[in-house]
Amino acid sequence: MDTILSAYETDCSAGPKYRAVASAIRTAITAGTLAPGDRLPPVRDLAWRLGITPGTVARAYTLLTDDGTVQGEVGRGTFVARRAPPDAGAAVEWVPRANPAEDADRIALFGPSVPDMGQAALIHNAFARLAARPADDLLNYPSRARYAPARQAVVRWLEGVTLGPLDHEDLVLCHGGQSGVSMVMQTVLRGPRPVVMVEALSYPGFRRAADLLRAEVVPVPMDAHGIVPEALDEIAQAQGGQLLCTSPEVHNPTGLMTPTHRREAIAEVARRRGFHVLEDDCYRLGPQAGPAYRALLPGTGWYVTSLSKGLTPALRVGFAVAPRDQAAGLRRSAEHGFFGLSRPLADLVEDLLGRPETRAVMSAIRAEYGRYVRVAVNVLGAFDLTWRDDVPFVWLNLPAGWRAAAFVQAAEAQGVQLRTADDFALRDGAAPHAVRIAVNAQVSLASFAAAMERVRALLDEPPERIAV
Structure with a gap:
């Protein structure tokens, strides 16, 4: 009980007292003072030692029971759970992974595909932390x-x-x-x-x-x-x-x-x-x-x-x-x-946006996108290209005489899927002969570069049916 008392004195100055009690008990479990299977002090005894009401301690025990840290047994008391609470397991770590199985002969560049620079692990860990929140957060309308x-x-x-x-x-x-x-x-x-x-x-x-x-x-x-x-x-x-x-x-x-x-x-x-x-x-x-x-x-x-x-x-x-x-x-x-x-999604937003790791991951995503954009520029830079290294697509104005719809068809025949300017114009609006090339950072850089080479080959030597 002494470890709980010491931790409570540290935590009780900020936030509700019942949360400070729950935090003190978790601290004792982490420190090893309370082991799985140990019995917690009776509610009235702990309340007397802490100088708070029994109701406050009971609420803390309920919070810990809801998140799986402790277990109540009728007629026997409350015990430290023999299984680890949801947020006590090892965090999921991001490990750079090889690109998933991909068809190097076909690559979709309709819209940007975000690379995994650690955000999947961040989200997994956030869900684990959210699993420890009180059950009543999941029982009411937003x-x-x-x-x-x-x-x-x-x-x-x-x-x-x-x-x-x-x-x-x-x-x-x-x-x-x-x-x-x-x-x-x-x-x-x-x-x-x-x-x-x-x-x-x-x-x-x-x-x-x-x-x-x-x-x-x-x-x-x-x-x-x-x-x-x-x-x-x-x-x-x-x-x-x-x-x-x-x-x-x-x-x-x-x-x-x-x-x-x-x-x-x-x-x-x-x-x-x-x-x-x-x-x-x-x-x-x-x-x-x-x-x-x-x-x-x-x-x-x-x-x-x-x-x-x-x-x-x-x-x-x-x-x-x-x-x-x-x-x-x-x-x-x-x-x-x-x-x-939904409440879990709103809580996830609160968790992710409050963590400095999230900004670091987003900076890494931006940098990774930039690597792909620079490959596109290196291959297609001789043409009328609009680009920025922090934008996950490039805009290609086709040379005079080209028709965007036919160009996209020819690109798809080469295994590269693009979008024409017509997709962004109103139904009866005029559109330039241009295409948007999105960055697919979920394929290897080599596969992306090969796709850009196929696009350049079409630009260099257009089939007769495309040129007018």
């Missing part, structure tokens, strides 16, 4: 109050992003970036046929979310810096646009970045015409290049990001951030739509 720690972890995670004043109540946890886009549209759009404006080439998820809400989607012309403000002004006035969806940090599919002066000009148009701006920041892996529209437009700027591109798409976790006076509407869209993330 609520805003219960998810406050997870939202606060997201706010700390976003500290390096220029978003303007940000409180955890301004954001909602969602099922990936696409879920966030849909929630913002549900919150903002009004009327029977609202108008959503998008870049002439843009993330297809924008128009899919708009289609679900029976909104009309209107393309806005672009140049090398992104949306053309003068064209946006004319379209917003003529069409009555309510929402602009844009990706200024990493434009999907071209990889371009909209500089600050252009963002400010676009924000001025939004203020003058009274529409909202939704920024999709899911593809940014490196430092932010300019202020988010939420900072430029405090009342009408929205921000969405996710963990899919920088950590793993398997979790399907994203974050939607509302302007301060629009947060209640965003919460309502989430609560009326799906009640919120």
Whole structure:
């Protein structure tokens, strides 16, 4: 009991007393003072020695019973469990692994495939820690109050992003970036046929979310810096646009970045015409290049990001951030739509985003992506290529006379699957003859390089049916 008393005196100054008691008992078990099968002091005896109520000790025993640290036996007392609690086993360690079995003759480059740089082990270990949480966390519907720690972890995670004043109540946890886009549209759009404006080439998820809400989607012309403000002004006035969806940090599919002066000009148009701006920041892996529209437009700027591109798409976790006076509407869209993330997933977000190892792993993922991008540039650099080493795809404008659809067919015949610019244009919109080549970092670098060589061979000697 002396070890429990000593550990309790150390822990009792912070947090609830029952958690301090539970922590003190765990400390005694870790130190070996309490061994598997040892009987814990009776509740009243321990309460008297600690100077607290029996109810507090009973609650601590319940917590330890729920997470498997101790076992209660009717008529005999409470004993240290003979099996290790879920979080006491050896942590899963990341071991660099060979690429999984791959077909070197066929490689899919439709979308980025994230390399495992230790995030799988991080997630395994996080789930093990979560298994030790109290059972009552798994028996109730989600609520805003219960998810406050997870939202606060997201706010700390976003500290390096220029978003303007940000409180955890301004954001909602969602099922990936696409879920966030849909929630913002549900919150903002009004009327029977609202108008959503998008870049002439843009993330297809924008128009899919708009289609679900029976909104009309209107393309806005672009140049090398992104949306053309003068064209946006004319379209917003003529069409009555309510929402602009844009990706200024990493434009999907071209990889371009909209500089600050252009963002400010676009924000001025939004203020003058009274529409909202939704920024999709899911593809940014490196430092932010300019202020988010939420900072430029405090009342009408929205921000969405996710963990899919920088950590793993398997979790399907994203974050939607509302302007301060629009947060209640965003919460309502989430609560009326799906009640919120499952409790284990929200707890996983809190755990992962609070660990420095997660940032280190994401830096390693970014660096690994960069290795693949540089291979693509080394092989295809003689052509009209747009790239950045912290963006997991490159954009290839085909030489004059080429047709993108036929080029992609020829590439697939060579075992390389690509996406054309048509996939990012509206159904009746014009698209350049270009392709997006995504980084598949789940195949070996040698296989990726071989795929790039096959693409270059097509560019160097096009079949007669492709050239015009």
